[in-house]
Amino acid sequence: MVLQVSTRSSTRRAPLLTIYAALVFAFVYLPIVVLILYSFNREGVGGFPPRYFTLEWYRQLFADGPIWDSVLNSVIVAAGSVALALTLGLLAALALDRASFPGKALFRRLVLLPLILPGIITGLSLLMLAVFAGAQLSLLTVFLGHGTALISVATTELFAGLQKMDRAQEEASLDLGATPWQTFWRITLPNLKLSLIAAGLLIFTLSMDEIAVTFFLIGRDNTLPLEIWGRLRRGITPEINAISTLIFVFSVALIVIWYRVRTRGLGADARELLERP
């Protein structure tokens, strides 16, 4: 047997695998491409092939009041969720990084739980809390639900940011005469700037798209996903394709920015941090 000369295995040719990978990519992207395509189709959502390009559906979309009301609601809830999740997430990340207290392991798991549990569990349990507290279901309950569920995202990102930070900087700050409070504002937070932005972008996007938890906490005012959901019950029109396309484009833009922010200055280690979504 001839001993093989070791080659740079990362760029070896493997035609079958390449084709397979391309097919998987196609599978992941095709439905969305189709959806976008048909948002310009005059003859509606189905059938093949799509003929007659039109912008009619987008025109209808922009004139559709209730949809934009729900967009506004979603933005308000998302912005609030970002504030809530980042604040509590930052504190939680600091606590996990620096403090030790009984039940810390349980606390860590509890904070991360909403990330891996099906949304229905989080949604229902919060619904029961709302009923227990005698609260009316409304955008406020939705906001509390999103904020709570998304603390996990903030904690994960910020904790990773803290670990990457040079601990000696905080010591240096104390050494130079700054109090712990001053050190936090002048040194710790600026070092976490990238993590905060990345977490904020992600939380905003996730909140805007959230359905499962929102489903059980929604009151009279709809968020965008719930508004679309309601219309689906009534029948599908290409207008829904249009709004879906816009959502897609907007989300992609935000996520690309998020990814860039995250990997800036972090290099290859960034991919490690993306291990658990």
Next chain:
Amino acid sequence: MYSRAYKAFVSLPPLLWVGLFLLLPYALMFAHSFWAVREGVVVHDWNLENFKTLYSNPVYFAVLLRTMRIAGSVTLCSLLLGYPLAYYLSFHAGARKELLYQLVIVPLWVSYLVRGYAWKTILGSEGVLNGFLQYLHLTHEPVAFLLYSPFAVVLMLTHIYTPFVFLPIYASLEHIPRPLVEASQDLGAGSAQTFFRVILPLSIPGLLAGATFAFVLSLGDFLAPLLVGGASGTMIANVVQSLFGAAFDWPLGAAIAVCILIITISLLFLSERVEKRWSFK
């Protein structure tokens, strides 16, 4: 280096919040599962009836089984799609690795609803796929089982979760030091052998993480069945959802939800244990 006051200041608010908005709700749900409903009102009558019902009622049990089957299929298919993709990116993509990675990641975070809706429009009897098949004269009538069936649910959820499964597997593969692969080849093992003897075993933690994730989330999904599942594609979470809706039986719904929660946590716990056994640091 951090004073007691500092540590208390950072720990207390999240602890309190988590206690109030996570622990308490779970506790309430847990409590509800032991209660009952009489004449349209929830009564705090502690009993185990709800759990017995879940066990003995053939309809519920059948739905639970179907849910498990669907979740299993989704996990399997996602792995079959996600693993080779991750492998390709890690070992064969070369300079384009970074770009391709972004291309896989980005749709992951794009709206569930958008992606589910896309499938709805594709699979329907008037949908794109049927239109395409008829256009090519491959069929003359719409193929019915494409939409409103377990098949559709599996298809949609596989689409959703393939990128989810890809991520941890890719991370695992990237962690494998390339010299190990080279050593294997140096010792005479070909690509396939190297894969099965070296790469696959070392990627098991990532594989397990991804698989658990996909299974657990599919298990508790109620939106996909509502979008594309129809009557034959109902899953256990839909049962829960209706019990909290029109069928008004919160205690029973809570009981089923608690079961889902227990199954989920057990699987996560088990998966973590096995992952630890298989990770070599």
Next chain:
Amino acid sequence: MSSAEANLTNEPSPAPSALLEAREVAKHFGKIQVLKGISLNIASGEFLTLLGESGSGKTTLLRLVAGFEQPTAGEIWMGGERLDTLPPYKRQVNTVFQHYALFPHLSVRENVAYGLRVKKTAAPEISGRVEEALRLVKMQDFAASRPTKLSGGQQQRVALARALVNRPQLLLLDEPLSALDANLRKQMQSELKALQREIGITFLFVTHDQEEAMALSDRIALLRDGALEQVASPREIYRHPATAYTAQFIGQTNLLRGEIHRSIVTCGALRWPVEEEEGPTIFSLRPEAIRLCADGKRQTHEVKFRGAVRQQIYSGASELLEVDCGGGQLLRVRLPASEPIIGEHEFVFSLADAIRVKE
């Protein structure tokens, strides 16, 4: 060896103006005792180095003085007042960190100004003092740069300026030169020494490199396993090491183990008269103290022995020979550079150069 004994074999503590006093300072981390009752005085204006291997406790002691750890026992006093009860930001002590710990989001000038800013110093005074500090370390042209754009040596100077601008009573340096390459290191050593002389601030320097310690310090405090092995000036510690450990850690030496019997010490093939008590003993003999005995004659104060040259390592200015004296006894001899030496030869050393050391 207790610190009391260590002090006996040294020069007396310098001038009564002891700036820093550590009194029986001890530190546990869980079950591990990292520092075992250290008592040490540092004089004002002195350059004292804490020297030791990793794990000797030198960094821990430094951090105790800086305030990032609390002693589990003992006290630290500075300038007549209790230091260890103060948080780090209230101490008149500043630190130069091993990896500099410069703030990446601030410019060089802002880094240096940091300590003055947080104490709400007036703006004109800040800019004046910052300029002065930067000039002192020759970094005035880089005031607007970001730390990440600077080389290791440059970052180190900025770190120094950042600490010095606050005019601390004591400057702590935690292996600041260890991340630099050899040539830069030597250069920085002499700059650091000159700087300290110029500004007169007390320096407490930590290193594991004994050559560095010898080059820079007024006094060296050698730490071993959390206790002070010896505290003395470089010359003193080199010429009169108190223990075998010290003799071997600082410079190279031959450890001669043997017995004293009736005023004669016998270490393998070597014998010479001593005025010490009977019993087992160890002597330290530096390689450079031994010379070739060309003419076979020896003086009364010298010891002669015979050995075969096993190995010869040439290093430019000198030769290091490994000499076999029989019975497995190998001695190292350092001679000025010469031609290769082979075979059996006679060597001599002066009685006074054989220093008795403790285990």
